[in-house]
Amino acid sequence: MNNISNASQSASQQAQPDKPDGLALRLARGALRLYPAAWRARYAEEVTLVLRASHVTGWTLIDLALGALDAHFHRELLPGRLLSMAHRLRTSDIVIFCGYMLYALAWAAMTFVRDPLPEWERATAAHPTLLLAYDTMDLAGLVATLAFLAGGLPILWSVIAQTLRRRQPRVIFALLAPVALVVIFVVFALLTVQYSTTTVPHTQNGQLTPLAFALQMALLLLFLLTFVGGIAAMSYAVAHSEVSERLLRYTLIPGAVVTLALIFGLLTTVALSVVIATEAPEVASSFGQPIVIIMMLAGVALAVSALWRGLRAARGGAGA
Amino acid sequence: MPSEFNDLGRFTDVALLILLSLAGGEKHGYAMMEDIAQFSGVTFEAGTLYGALLRLERKGWITALPAEDRRHPYRLTAEGAIVLRQRLATLRQIVATGDARQALA
Structure with missing residues (x-):
């Protein structure tokens, strides 16, 4: 050779x-x-240098004329479009995914607003707007989740199919990492549940034993690792796979629905917090609204900026 | 993987020759044409060469290195080397089948 x-x-x-x-x-x-x-x-x-060196x-x-026709018919292969179109659309999808996940975590935390349930039920009976705001926030989250699945599952399928075909070890690892992390988290939680909820005997407020406290902290850290590691691994897998431009363009539609639902969900969460603060302050003490709203705001900001960039990339690509 | 190779359409054969040429070391376009002509007797024009190079780059089977004297040398990637090995294995299987059936005929 x-x-x-x-x-x-x-x-x-x-x-x-x-x-x-x-x-x-x-x-x-x-x-x-x-x-x-x-x-x-x-x-x-x-090519000019090759032509000069050739006969x-x-x-x-x-051959050059046929090559020019071929290049026009297969514009999606051209280098500039690789960066400005597929690459930018894919990045936009990944950032919307990150934004949604951040929002979803905050949304899940919002369920704690109903703890303790009897207190929540008394508050909603006295102030029906509280229940309306909560249900609207839930509906927005549900719509965002369905739209997220409508856009995310085809991409995931495309990435898995391609990875199995090409046998890319790093991408295979990235796809398996979130599953492994969830399994580790669940197994750890199940194995430690008996010890992590033990309270010190004869205390009024159910104070945790040192071992139980340490186990709960470990569980929290493991959860954060699973959450952040899972998002990072999935983002890596998508970023290192070739997703067709057609599919990426399609995902802008569910991406837009996700973003709008997140905006709506954020507004209803703010409204819910205002109603709680003004009409049912006894509920406010049970969860950390400011942190939840900041997380939602960050998720929405990520999704909006990514959608904007994705739409610009799609428009620019169409005109190129 | 072979089906991915066949996705290259009319560039399938040229792509295989390019991968083979780059398996022998980094080369720019003209050097590849010369090399391929030398080891296979196949010649083709610049339009065909760059149509195939574009596709191979897009698939990540080759990569362009920084330009030297206005020419980009190309290098076979690890993934390209795997594809080439699989393609050659398929071709060897075809040749073996051909030999065996010819012996029976």
Whole structure:
């Protein structure tokens, strides 16, 4: 193999890249103008050097013309579009995914507003707007989840199918990591549940034993690791896979629905917090609203900026 | 993987020759054409070469290195090497089947 390589390199060195342009070469260079701008930006200079070193014939011109047609018919392959279109759309999807996950965590935390349940039921009976705001927030979260699945599952399927076909070890690891983390978390929680809820005997407020406290802290850390690690691993898998431009364009629709639902959910959560603060302050003490709202706000900000970038990429690509 | 190779359409054969050429070391476009002509006797034009290079780059089977004297040398990637090995194994299987059936005929 090395001999072949050396032979070819010496052959190329013998070529004369700077010989004056003849008519055939000028025509060939003219044929390069038939190619799309993105193709010319990447390859034209290189091809010109190849043409100068080669013997340009009529067939060379026909071949270049056919190549130009091919490049126009397969614009999705062109280098500029790879970055500006598929890459940007995929990044947009990944960021919307991260935004949704952050929001979903905050949304799950909002369920604690109903703890303790009798107190919550008394508050909603006295202030029906409280229940209305809570149900609306839940509905927004549900719509966002369904839209997220509508966009995310086809991408996940595409990534899995491609990974199985190509056997990319790192992507396989990235796809398996969230599953492994969830399994570890669940097994740890089940194994320690008996010890992590033990309270010190004869205390009024059910104070946890040191072991129980340590186990609960470990469980919290493990949960955060599972959450952040799972998101990072899935993002890596998608970022290192080729997802078709058509599918990426489609995901902008569920992505837009997710983003709108998150905005609506954030507004209803703020409204819920205001109702709680003004009409049912006894409920407010049971959960950390400011942290929840900050997390939701961060999730919404991520989703909005990613959707905006995705829409711009799609518009720019269509016009390119 | 073979079906992915066949996705290359009319560039399938040229792509295989390019991968084979790059298996022998990094090369720029003209050096590849010379090398391929030398080891296979197959010649093709610049339009065909760069149509195949575009697809191979897009698939991540080859990668362009920083330009040297306005020319980008290309290098076979690890994934490209796997694809090449699998393609050659398929071809060997075809040849073996052909030999066996020819012996029976």
